[in-house]
Amino acid sequence: MELPNPDPRPRGEVRELERIWATPRGWRLVTAVNNTVIGLLYIGIAFLFFLMAGVLALIMRAQLAVGDSRLIDQDLYNQMFTVHGTTMMFLFAVPAVEALGVMLLPQMLAARDLPFPRLSAFAIWAYVVGGLVFFSTIFYDLSPKGGWFMYPPLTLTEFSPGDNADFWLLGIGFIEISAIAGAIEIVVGTLRTRPPGMSLAQMPIFAWTMLIFASMIMFAFPAVILATMMLEIERAFGWPFFTAALGGDPLLWQHLFWFFGHPEVYIIFLPAAGLVSMIVPTMARTPLVGYHLIVVALIATGFFSFGLWVHHMFTTGIPALSLAFFSAASMAVAVPSGIQVFAWIATIAAGRERFRMMTPSLFILGFLFIFTLGGLTGVMVAMVPFDYQVHDTYFVVAHFHYVLVGGFVFPLFAAFYYWIPLFSRRPLSERLGRWVFWLMFIGFNVAFLPMHLTGLKGMPRRVWTYPGDMGWDLLNTISTVGAFVLGAGVLVFLVDLIARFRAGEPDVENPWGAGTLEWLPNDVYSTRSIPHITSREPLWDRPSLAREVRDGHHYLPNAPTGGRETIVTSPIHARPQYIIQMPGPGWPPFLAAVFTAAFFLLLTVKIVTVAVVCGVLAIAFVLIWTWGLDPGPSKGMIEIAKGVRLPTYMTGPKSHSWWAMVVLMIVAGSLYFAYVFSYLFLWLVSPEVWAPAGSPAPPPAFWPTSTAVLLLSGSVLIWLISRRLGKLAVSPFAMSAALLLSLASLIGALALELSGHLMTGLSPGDNAYGAMVYLGVVLFGQLAFALTILGLYTLARYLTGKLDGVRRVTFDNYMLLYHYAVAQSLFGLGLVHGFPRLIG
Amino acid sequence: MSLVRSMAPLALLAMHGCAGIQSALEPTGAEAERINVLSWVLMLFCAAVLAGVCAIAAAALFGGNAMRARLSGERLVIGGGIIFPFLSLSVLLSYGFYLMGSNAPVIDTDGRLRVEVVGERWWWRVTYIDEDGRRIESANEIRLPVGRPVEIQLTSADVIHSFWVPKLAGKLDMIPGRANSMTLHVTEAGISRGQCAEYCGGPHALMAFFVVAMPEVEFAAWLEREAADAQPPSGAEAVTGQALFQSSGCVACHRVRGTVAQGTIGPDLTHVGSRYSLAAGTLENDPAAFARWIRDSQHVKPENLMPSFEIFTEGELDQLALYLDQLR
Amino acid sequence: MIEPGKEAPTASAVFFLVAGPILWAAHLLVVYGVQSVTCAVGNSAVAPSVLIQASVVLVTLGAILLLCFGLFFPGRLAHMLGYEMPEPHNRTFSVRVERLLSLLSLMGVVWSGTSVFLIDVCGLLR
Secondary structure, X not given: OOOOOOOOOOOOHHHHHHHHOOOOOHHHHHHOOOHHHXXXXXXXXXXXXXXXXXXXXXXXXXXXXXXXXXXXXHHHHHHHHHHHHHHHHHHHHHHHHHHHHHHHHHHHOOOOOOOOHXXXXXXXXXXXXXXXHHHHHHHHOOOOOOOOOOOOOOXXXXXXXXXXXXXXXXXXXXXXXXXXXXXHHHHHHHHHOXXXXXXXXXXXXXXXXXXXXXXXXXXXXXXXXXXXXXXXXXXXXXXXXXXXXXXXXXXXXXXXXXXXXHHHHHHHHHHHHHHHHHHHHHHHOOOOOOHHHHHHHHHHHHHHHHHOHHHHOOOXXXXXXXXXXXXXXXXXXXXXXXXXXHHHHHHHHHOXXXXXXXXXXXXXXXXXXXXXXXXXXXXXXXXXXXXXXXXXXXXXXXHHXXXXXXXXXXXXXXXXXXXXXXHEOOOOOHHHHHHHHHHHHHHHXXXXXXXXXXXXXXXXXXXXXXXXXXXXXXXXXXXXXXXXHHHHHHHHHHHHHHHHOOEOOOOOOOOOOOOOHHHOOOEOOEOOOEOOOOXXXXXXXXXXXHHHHHOOOOEOOOOOOOOEEEEEEOOOOOOEEXXXXXXXXXXXXXXXHHHHHHHHHHHHOOOHHHHHHXXXXXXXXXXXXXXXXOOOHXXXXXXXXXXXXXXXXXXXXXXXXXXXXXXXXXXXXXXXXXXXXXXXXXXXXXXXXXXXXXXXXXXXXXXXXXXXXXXXXXXXXXXXXXXXXXXXXXXXXXXXXXXXHHHHHHHHHHHHHHHHHHHOOOOXXXXXXXXXXXXXXXXXXXXXXXXXXHHHHHHHHHHOOOOOOOOOHHHHHHHHHHHHHHHHHXXXXXXXXXXXXXXX | OHHHHHHHHHHHXXXXXXXXXXXXXXXXXXXXXXXXXXXXXXHHHHHHHHHHHHHHHHHHHHOOHHHHHHHOOHXXXXXXXXXXXXXXXXXXXXXXXXXXXXOOOOHHHXXXXXXXXXXXXXXXXXEEEEOOOOEEEEEOEEEXXXXXXXXXXXXXXXXXXXXXXXXXXXXXXXXXXXXEEEEEOEOOOEEEEEEOXXXXXXXXXXXXEEEEEEOHHHHHHXXXXXXXXXXXXXXXXXXXXXXXXXXXXXXXXXXXXXXOOEOOOOOOOOOHHHOOEEOOOOEEOOHHHHHHHHHHHHHHOOOOXXXXXXXXXXXXXXXXXHXXXXXX | OOOOOOOOOHHXXXXXXXXXXXXXXXXXXXXXXXXXXXXHHOOOOOOHHHHHHHHHHHHHHHHHHHHHHHHHXXXXXXXXXXXXXXXXXXXXXXXXXXXXXXXXXXXXXXXXXXXXXXXXXXXXXX
């Protein structure tokens, strides 16, 4: 292969890179946005939550060690299991996965950073502040106690007064924000910032899993976002979405929650499987057997996991045939897991030398055993009649701990041991590592294997105590002993980590002799030059690659724009398209995150005025941070390799910003889909409260028609602006007026829609129908609010000369979201005004 | 005579302890028996697959070169990961579908006896409806005839609960606004314990009940007694207890049929003395337990909706307990 | 060495690769939706059991046919979706992924489709 930059590089380029990518020092460290720095913070905080939620688990195990125990009281126990579950799922597992993505993905793709560094920083800081406050509620008796699944009506104000349940909604709010932000980051990162030549068929499996992870978040999280919105609205304002007496239905929550909640398990597991698929080939010193089979398994799991949600509802009294459909889907999802397990075993067998038994390998083998068992008990609970018995018992507790601890925590520890040499001057101790593994492995199995039997013997979940003469004592005592052994293993790891982990450049490059790009010589700027990729294990297939990359013989060996930048490539074949200029350290993301956290927290404890001030400040800092983006084409074309020149600016469907907006629109679309589902679901459950028979008929056709006309004319206006933008013939005044007019027609449409319903005398608190109608208005209002800010911001940029026919990313974003809002609202008009007429 | 015999299972239980009384692995009901067979099939299947996977993994790790070479291709992945799961899961799934299909409600449940169970925080309101449409209310204990399928209708008064008697059948949720129903078909006389299986807040752990299965004839006799009004107290102490019960606010929530006590918020106490437990399976049923419950209910079962009555003297508590104990 | 960044639309590639699972999802949505709505509304002119059984069988057969098309004629499917794959390496990979996913989806569709023959259409069966 001919090198992209065969000639020797001028001196000083590396120093320039170091200066540009330098990490801020001292207390300015919080302004850092580089993926390795914030990624480390991210994973550290996630691990802290793992430890704290683990301590809660140990306390609960101590309480359950014997029957009739009164070590801790009922109320505290109920808070503890809620916080344990919520923290493990939302504050540990998902953030830990995203943290691994943030830390490892750019390294594996030899990108300088993720495409939206400040967005990552914002999401992480919001999570840190919000998560810590949420967890601390356990210390002052303010924790939620409705379980991590928060089923209404138990969580409605009538049965859960006080702010406790609202703190749960807060905690979830944060993870929703950071998960969506992370999804945007990761989708655009994996599809657009791969090194030149790395086609989809050559992506490291971890990148595949992160891509699928992010795609699943796009479709799964909106359901729970809508559900939490509805629950909070019902708690605060009494709109009866879940109150059966007024036409609501508690089962609606379960559908929405598990439509998120089941994929959530795979959202956590798939990236862990990706880690395993990275480590196994290295330890076996051979490429993965069945790469395409694994890709197939990952995609299939991603899809099938969305068809399982009802298997959390087998005992709710849904018709048997419905259960059968979901039982079949639950079987289908077992197949891809089997494919992966056998692919890893085949890879282990394929190595010419034997599998290296280092600490990561031990954790991988432990994972294989535990996860296989968890998968098999998963097949058991997928059998509907069996689930009638074991649902909500300790059998299920055992099952999902096998799946989640086996499927996520063990691979995560393998990943710690495997990748820490990338970030620490010294690796962890191999000798202590063996202790950690065996304590954890034995402790885990001693704790959770007996629980299968405890459950079959009739012990339900979520009980703070049990009678001492039921035959459950011995099993529970064994489980408690095992839990503490597991805890001891984690403690040894922690000691080793504190003793040996020192952030900085490692002594040894590529200590495992791995084949993927993250083991290239690294610095704060990632790799010196971005390699051209022709195979899945470039370091194995081209031994000289590390030297070539370090000597700057591949792409972009310098910083031609004088700032942070990386190459954007095409999504399928990774052909270089343009250079993205990225922002460096700054206060706005940090401050915006802190004020966002403050906004939600203060709202939870109902200090509304200060909360609103914080919310405004949060938005202000977001605007300040985005103001410096969109640099325009001022840097022209630059040379990234001999004879290869790329633009430094891109607009339209090829730009990363357009892609991010498309992802956001998909998220909004699935949120709206969840709304449509809820509307039809509640109608099916309570047709008697629906208009026109059970509620005031919707306003006369004149109202929705006028709304539709306003919306469509807004869209036409946007289309006209888009065509005329930057044309000399258009006066700035006309352009500004057109922008403002587009906003006005949007807000006018919103006002018309709202007043039309108010006029009919329908009130959101009346019944489920009223609540759903006004929820539609709320969803429209949200988009209108976002568009108002974005529209005024666009106008401001236009007036300050930062927006023209070429430099138009801001306007493009406004345009995309505007058209989306119009489409969604037109659909909504059809549903809310058309459906009652259809059935009436 | 019949009373003695109907209590025989209780005596048996006392001798053997409670272990297994709530175990799905020791079924005495038709559905639980079917599921128990399924459980064992599944457990053996899973154990075999796990052993197989471990053996193959061990061969891949430690086997000879020829063995490892055989395992190293995509053939293993396709055979073990696609073909084997497809075949074995097809069989299992068909078995599951067959079991679900065979679970159709038995026709002869209609009309003869129905039991309505309402989940309340944190106890069970039980109403028997016999073939004449007579409604007989009780609480926290269900008696059933052996060998006859009985329809159980499940609803909730507040939050979601779940009705589960592992020895008899799988669980079914009680959801506000929805009515679920299932058939219990007990095959063997004896006692089993049930418990709320859906977290319902506060003392969810302390929301249990007993199911007493009796031969048909005894059941009929028992139902007649249960339908009758409460027996008047006998002895001066118990009479004083009744007066205390009626003057201290108890009647606002509890009903004792045939007396002025007509509250409906809490459990019906007409025959509370004959039940196997107090406070939804939380305490054994004896006079001492009554006294403890009245004085200390918030400690025995925190957050339950009956306040602790600390107004009574020890003597008064004994009188109340005696009265309640006599309500058999 | 570097051609200008022209390639097939990403959406075409995505729809081609996951055509099987999309069909699986559509199948599940339709059979579950038809069955739930019919049982809940319960006032249709036709007996619900006939309506549900007929529609589940039809939808399942349709899904099987489409999946078999994807399984046996990947080239034509790619062409229909506007996904041109000039590079042999990428073509091999894409086609293998698409066919295997169709195969797995076929299993799922067959599994849920058969249930209608063994289980009463609306009963709770408890």
